[in-house]
Amino acid sequence: xxxxxxxxxxxxxxxxxxxxxxxxxxxxxxxxxISAPPCLRRVRTLEEAGYIRGYHADxxxxxxxxxxxxxxxxxxxxxxxxxxxxFEERCRNWPLVRECHMLNGEVxxxxxxxxxxxxxxxxxxxxxxxxxxxxxxxxxxxxxxGAKDAPGVPFEVLEExxxxxx
Numbered sequence: 001x002x003x004x005x006x007x008x009x010x011x012x013x014x015x016x017x018x019x020x021x022x023x024x025x026x027x028x029x030x031x032x033x034i035s036a037p038p039c040l041r042r043v044r045t046l047e048e049a050g051y052i053r054g055y056h057a058d059x060x061x062x063x064x065x066x067x068x069x070x071x072x073x074x075x076x077x078x079x080x081x082x083x084x085x086x087f088e089e090r091c092r093n094w095p096l097v098r099e100c101h102m103l104n105g106e107v108x109x110x111x112x113x114x115x116x117x118x119x120x121x122x123x124x125x126x127x128x129x130x131x132x133x134x135x136x137x138x139x140x141x142x143x144x145x146g147a148k149d150a151p152g153v154p155f156e157v158l159e160e161x162x163x164x165x166x
Contacts, residue, residue: 015155073107075137
């Protein structure tokens with residue numbers, strides 16, 4: 001499927017699974033309007049092609065005792081590729097860092113971090129993040145509350161564009 005454009009059924013399968021990755025293949029097939037065997041083949045093909053990277057439970061971090069969520073804006077001393085890669089690898093190994101994105105502009109990286117309490121985050125901030133090799137600056141913003149946390153992509157926008165371009 002690499003290089004293959006997704007057809008409307010593929011996009012509908014992806015949209016449905018993005019909304020509910022636990023539904024049965026029979027239910028998925030019914031929702032997208034095809035029978036179960038070709039639906040399962042399409043899902044397997046989408047997985048093999050990398051369109052579906054995995055299936056995850058959407059857990060409530062606060063209910064699980066992770067009361068603190070922080071965005072950390074990190075500036076590096078050097079933006080040489082080896083240094084960028086080294087920082088990304090370090091982020092992958094820090095459990096409190098849940099997301100790491102390289103940005104253009106004034107900040108090199110933004111990290112989404114969770115911690116059970118401010119003390120745990122403060123320890124991570126001082127002992128790990130700010131003291132890491134090549135880190136020049138860290139600015140943090142504590143999340144007060146979240147208004148939206150939608151996973152994946154907005155398939156409806158893609159469908160509107162495709163129907164407009166047709």
